[in-house]
Each structure stands twice: as structure tokens, then as C-alpha cells.
Amino acid sequence: MTVAAPHPAASGVVTVPALEVRDLVVRYGSGRKARNAPPAVDGVSFDIAPGETLGLVGESGSGKSTIGKALLGLQKPSAGTVRVHGQDITGMSLKQRSRQVADLRVVFQDPYSSLNPSRTIGQTLVEPLRLMGIGAAEALRRARAGVESVGLPGDAVDRYPGQFSGGQRQRIAIARALVCEPKVVVLDEPVSALDLSTQAQVLNLLADLRDQRGLSFLFIAHDLGVVRFLSQRAVVLYRGQVMETGPVEAVTQAPRHPYTVALTSAAPVPRPAEQAARRAAREALGMGTAGSAQASATGCPFVPRCPLSTDVCAEQRPPLRLVGDTPTACHHAERVPAL
Numbered sequence: 001m002t003v004a005a006p007h008p009a010a011s012g013v014v015t016v017p018a019l020e021v022r023d024l025v026v027r028y029g030s031g032r033k034a035r036n037a038p039p040a041v042d043g044v045s046f047d048i049a050p051g052e053t054l055g056l057v058g059e060s061g062s063g064k065s066t067i068g069k070a071l072l073g074l075q076k077p078s079a080g081t082v083r084v085h086g087q088d089i090t091g092m093s094l095k096q097r098s099r100q101v102a103d104l105r106v107v108f109q110d111p112y113s114s115l116n117p118s119r120t121i122g123q124t125l126v127e128p129l130r131l132m133g134i135g136a137a138e139a140l141r142r143a144r145a146g147v148e149s150v151g152l153p154g155d156a157v158d159r160y161p162g163q164f165s166g167g168q169r170q171r172i173a174i175a176r177a178l179v180c181e182p183k184v185v186v187l188d189e190p191v192s193a194l195d196l197s198t199q200a201q202v203l204n205l206l207a208d209l210r211d212q213r214g215l216s217f218l219f220i221a222h223d224l225g226v227v228r229f230l231s232q233r234a235v236v237l238y239r240g241q242v243m244e245t246g247p248v249e250a251v252t253q254a255p256r257h258p259y260t261v262a263l264t265s266a267a268p269v270p271r272p273a274e275q276a277a278r279r280a281a282r283e284a285l286g287m288g289t290a291g292s293a294q295a296s297a298t299g300c301p302f303v304p305r306c307p308l309s310t311d312v313c314a315e316q317r318p319p320l321r322l323v324g325d326t327p328t329a330c331h332h333a334e335r336v337p338a339l
């Protein structure tokens with residue numbers, strides 16, 4: 001099994017982050033109703049160092065993909081900034097980005113819908129290079145090298161997506177992302193549509209490419225086992241907010257926030273006693289047992305035995321936040337002295 005590479009920041013050398021996200025807020029829709037609704041992403045901040053992989057985890061609907069879309073310019077942020085190697089790209093249009101921001105690319109979840117079925121692999125890979133002003137012959141040479149770098153034959157450029165398996169298509173999607181030689185790649189659930197053995201192959205390929213090229217990954221996933229395999233650090237999201245962040249081993253093996261405990265309890269661990277404790281934590285928090293954790297609609301999803309329902313709580317926000325080493329107050333506990 002591939003082991004996550006050491007965190008580059010461990011060397012003590014101060015570097016400009018490959019990706020810097022500050023106080024990101026994203027609201028969908030417009031008008032008063034949208035303004036009054038809780039944002040899909042609510043003040044999220046994180047950095048990714050050069051060569052580092054950051055796992056972004058959370059239950060379905062927690063805002064993971066919305067963050068990915070905001071980084072890529074597919075969804076306009078309501079507030080906050082996004083910098084790639086120090087360059088502020090927050091307000092850039094998609095057109096500007098395609099010319100200027102070759103540093104940031106994406107691999108989407110679904111290898112079947114993310115490639116245009118009517119275009120050859122070569123046409124798909126050449127397009128972003130041509131937008132960057134690279135000549136046709138050189139772009140085709142790079143496209144061939146790109147498919148070879150993900151373990152496919154160079155003549156794959158003459159074929160169509162329908163002629164490849166799901167795993168091969170995901171390799172092609174990775175080649176498309178890397179052909180522009182980006183520094184940062186957003187991987188939005190890149191293996192969750194693949195069967196288990198293909199998942200392992202694609203994860204190993206991603207780890208190899210990252211280590212060879214010094215890439216930084218934002219690895220969006222709901223499967224904590226997969227996140228642990230590739231990431232050095234993890235950010236746990238709930239309802240658009242960061243609940244906990246830290247080294248991936250600490251977050252997955254010794255989570256500090258009750259929500260993370262509940263989320264991790266769905267992932268198998270080698271020690272039965274720990275598994276049982278985590279299962280109990282999930283039950284205490286009123287969360288489901290499947291991989292996608294669901295908070296209880298009634299009853300506080302954060303504090304065991306808290307009698308306040310999310311309907312009653314005026315804050316309508318997670319009561320306890322643990323970011324870095326700085327826990328903030330539990331609003332629910334302030335209101336319920338008996339806790």
C-alpha cells in the first residue's frame with residue numbers, strides 16, 4: 001500500500017501555499033429567501049502546501065463539492081478569497097481562468113459523463129493546451145505523452161471515450177487534468193464511481209503522479225479510508241463549516257470533535273472495542289450507520305443528551321468548533337447547564 005508522503009511543511013521551510021482559501025462563503029440562488037437561507041459554505045479557510053494532499057470530508061450535503069466548484073470558478077463565491085501560488089483568482093471568469101490559471105485543474109467523480117463522447121481523447125486533451133496558446137503539433141505530442149503517463153497506449157488519443165472502461169476513462173480524465181502541468185488538482189470523489197480493485201489502481205496512480213511531479217491535491221471524498229490512503233491532512237466539514245482539521249491520522253484515529261467521531265465510526269477500524277465505541281457515539285448523536293452520516297432532524301446532533309432540537313436552537317449552527325488547537329465555546333452547553 002502506498003504511504004502518504006511526509007508533509008512538506010514538516011521541514012520548517014516557509015513557502016507560499018499552493019492553494020490558499022480564506023473565509024469562503026457560497027450561497028446558492030438570489031433574492032431575500034436565498035439571503036436568509038444558511039449558506040452552503042460558511043466561512044471556510046484552509047491552505048495546501050506544495051506537494052501536499054488535503055482530504056476534505058463530510059457527509060452528503062456538507063458543502064464539499066460546492067467548495068470545489070467555487071475554487072474552479074464554476075460557482076461564484078459570495079465572500080472570501082482563493083489564491084493559487086499567491087495569485088488571487090477569486091473573481092476570474094472561466095475564460096480568464098482557461099488562459100491564465102493552468103495551475104489549477106479538476107478530476108470529477110463520474111468518468112462516464114465528464115468526457116465528451118463525440119470527441120476523441122486527443123481532441124479532449126489538446127483543447128486546453130490550444131487555449132493556452134500551444135501549437136497544434138506540440139499539443140498533440142503532449143496529449144500522447146499525457147495518456148502514456150497514466151498507463152495507456154499513446155494511440156488512445158485516436159479513440160473515443162466509449163471504447164474505454166470506467167477505470168481507463170478516469171485515467172484519461174486524470175491525463176486531461178495534468179496535461180497543462182498544473183500545480184494544484186481538485187479531485188472531486190475521483191474513485192467513488194469505480195469498483196474496489198480499480199479504485200486501488202487509480203489511487204496508486206494519483207499517489208505516484210503527485211510524488212513524481214510535486215503536485216498538491218484537494219481530495220474531496222466521503223470515504224475516510226480512501227482519504228487516509230492519499231492525504232497528509234484532513235478537514236472535516238459539517239453544514240458548510242469546518243469542524244476539525246489536522247493530520248489525517250489524528251483526525252481519523254483520534255477525532256476530537258463529536259461530529260468527527262460519529263463520521264469516523266462508519267469507517268472500519270482494526271480494533272473491535274474502538275469500533276464499538278464509535279458506533280455508540282454515532283447512536284448517541286442520532287446519526288445513521290451508513291457511510292453517509294445523517295444528523296438527527298430532532299435533537300442536537302453534536303452534544304450527547306442535549307435536549308435542544310435544531311429547530312429550537314436559535315443559532316442553527318454547530319455548537320462546538322475545534323479548529324487547530326483552539327476549541328471555541330459550546331453554545332448549547334451554555335444554555336443547558338445540566339449537560
Ligand SMILES: Nc1ncnc2c1ncn2[C@@H]1O[C@H](COP(=O)(O)OP(=O)(O)OP(=O)(O)O)[C@@H](O)[C@H]1O
Nearest residue numbers: 028029040058059060061062063064065066067222
Ligand atoms: N445548484 C444548487 N442550487 C441550490 N443548492 C445547492 C446546489 N448545489 C448544492 N446545493 C446545496 O448546497 C449544499 C451543499 O451541497 P454540496 O453538493 O456541496 O454537498 P456535498 O458535501 O458535496 O454532498 P455530496 O457528497 O452528496 O456530493 C446542500 O445543502 C445542497 O442541497
